[in-house]
Amino acid sequence: MQRREFIQSSTALALGALLASQSIYANTPQTNNSQLNLNVFSKHLQFLNYADMADAAANIGFDGVDLTVRPKGHVLPERVTEDLSRAVEGLKSANFSPNMMTTAITDVHQQDSKAVISTAGQLGFKVYRMGYYRFNQDSKPPQALKEFNQKLKELAVINKQANIKGAYQNHAGVSFVGAQVWDIWHMLEDVDTEYMGCQYDIRHASVEGAQSWPVTFNMLRNNINSLVLKDYKWQKVNSKWKLKNVPIGQGMVDFKGYFAILKSLDINLPVSMHFEYDLGGAEHGAKKIAGNGADVFAAMQRDVEQVRLLWQQA
Structure with a gap:
């Protein structure tokens, strides 16, 4: 190994060890003291119309909404030109600006994808989350990643024309491309990352990389353009370990450590908050929920307050 290669390799390893060391978190310099920009994932408020959803989000304490513009979402893709402006x-009406949205877009040739992107850009949205790619049983991952890389390059061109950023979310699971966060690094190679990047989900990153997630976070950090917050824990059910989604701060995500890293790197991006624990069907995007909306709002408010507190303490 050449001396320069050795130094570069050693530096990378040292940085990975630094980020992974919990003892370092407490001493990380805090350069970013502003509040997180928290947006409710509108999937969990799909039992409300547009104005009521926005009003509820404002009363709960959110800074905005991550609007679902996808099949079964608040806005259906085939109706985007009519309904997104509404x-x-x-x-x-709640003094929110259009900022984040979540779509099912994976390809420029997909039906309605160009209409969704161009309409959102015209209305002022800044970033949209894509749909997911999956590996099937016959997939050869290196070749599949090259194909996905090409799709992202093509989307980046359309995004630039609309002045909006695309974001691919890392999602845990055996078939999800991006569960291993390295997938996203490969998919973004030579892509115009001003208009296509990653929506980083600390919950899913922790599931797949309990202690190693800081290394892959650092690898992607310059390509991250939005964040997701939610929590989980492992529990044994009928002698098998399964994932259980829980309120923020009641699970296994090290939010203080994570927030300390975000502050040390001066990263304060739009945040989508997800609520995937039991909320009477709201966790699944139900149009009609069991119980009443007040219970959903109260749960969300507790999580918002917990996130604000953890951010302050980090």
Whole structure:
């Protein structure tokens, strides 16, 4: 190994060890003291119309909404030219600006994808989350990643025309491309990352990389353009370990450590908050929920307050 290669390799390893060391977290310099920009994932408020959703989000304490613009979402892709502007009117009625949205877009040739991107850009949205790619049983991952890389390059071109950023979320699971966060690093190779990047989900990153997630976070950090917050824990059910989604701070995500890293790197990006524990069906995007909305709002408010506190303490 050449001396330069050795130094570069050693530096990378040292940085990975630094980020992974919990003892370092407490002493990380805090350069970013501003509040997180928290947006409710509108999947969990799909039992409300646009104006009521925005009003509820504002009363709960959110800074905005991550609007679902996808099949079974608040806005259906085939109706984007008619309904997205109505959704934006609802957001503005609560003094929110259009900012984040979640889509099922994976390809520029997909039906309605160009219409969704261009309409969102015209209305002022800044970033949209994509749909997911999956490995099937016959997949050869290196070749599949090259194909996905090409799709992201093509999407980046359309995004630039619309002045909006795309974001691919890392999602845990055996078939999800990006469960191993290295997948996303490969998919973004030579992509215009000003217009295509990663929506980093600390919950899913922790599931797949309990102690190694800081290394892959550091690898992607310059390509991360939005964040997701939620929590989980492992529990034994009928002698088998399974994942259980829980309120923020009641699970296994080291939020203080994570937030300390974000502060040390001066990273304060738009955040989508997800609520995937039992909320009477709201966790699954139900149009009608069991119980009443007040219980959903109260649960969300507790998580918002917990996130604000953990951010302050980090």
